[in-house]
Amino acid sequence: MIRAVPTPPLLNAPVLDPTVRHLYVHVPFCPSICPYCDFHVLTRKSGQVEAYLEWLEAEAAWLASQYAVELDTVYLGGGTPSFLRDAELEALVGSIRRHLGWGAGENTLEINPGTVSPARAALWKSLGFDRASVGVQSLDDATLKFLGRQHDAAGARQAVTALIAAGLRVSGDLITAVPGQPLDSDIHGLVGLGVDHISAYTLTVEPGTEFARRGVTVAEDDERAGFERTEELLSAHGFARYEISNYARPGQESRHNLAYWNNRTYLGLGPGAAGHYPAASVSEGNLTSRRTNPHLHIWLTGEQGEAEAIDAEEYATDALFMGLRLRTGVDLADLSRRSGLDVRARYAGAIATNVERGWLELDGTWLRAMPEGWWVLNRVVTDFLEA
Missing domain, CATH: 1.10.10 (Arc Repressor Mutant, subunit A)
Structure with a gap:
């Protein structure tokens, strides 16, 4: 017989910041869906973005009415936020600013290299973004083709160069353990472009993805080799591994992602967005709650994900x-x-x-x-x- 172990009593009253200082916004639209992707993404259809922007403003207003908000970081992820047209992104940023404010410390836009031009990079900077997270994934054309990416290596290089020229801090995403990938040249090439942060993720084949249907697998030996070689090379280039998959030059760590890893509260705005919220009161034993929004079609009806109460032990x-x-x-x-x-x-x-x-x-x-x-x-x- 398994006996439940009671949660030990609190030694002291928990001391949590009641103010939410971080915002994640999910933009689900992509020009195409990569075969390894298991996020909530979809290609845009007529009227969808307009409906998304309208309900996003309503949800932003609701969040502002529920929580004390003083933002330090804003992160637009996806999907491909940079796939939004200029006027659409301006409207989205306007909704955030009207109801929730803007990040005092760091504001990140996820970017697909194929959406970048010098003019657009300058616009994103003028909207208040100071950091770009670019889905480079590789600087080898054969590897990019295998990963189903729509850009080529030259396009990735041009995109990073334009973003840095516009005055944005740039983080480059890199996928490792891809069959046949020239990892050393990918890393040397990405560092050489002048990025100050690199997120290096092992290729993972999730159930339900196109790669899973094709039977693509990743050998553990390749995963381990990529894991270790990435740190070896980036350390030699002056990047410190500050999280399992993230490397930065001194002072260039992602403030937004550090909030996740330090278990801070944050708002989740948009379809499929997850949030970690302060509890209304800790007197009932719950410190925070977590909630993930439903996918777009359900989210547009106003339905919310079910909140999960988080007690002290959890x-x-x-x-x-x-x-x-x-x-x-x-x-x-x-x-x-x-x-x-x-x-x-x-x-x-x-x-x-x-x-x-x-x-x-x-x-x-x-x-x-x-x-x-x-x-x-x-x-x-x-x-x-x-x-």
């Missing part, structure tokens, strides 16, 4: 899962203050087991993953979930 577990992705790890003293739990005592067994394995390191109040621990992080987190 909040702490989420924070460990996300924070151990960071090179700095998790400050257990700070997490105890935020959650109200004695985190170090609550997870003492899981911590000791994984320190002994060499997967985690406990340095004062800081718990961080060792390089081998990053590779098996899902197994590490399972130990905390089962604690």
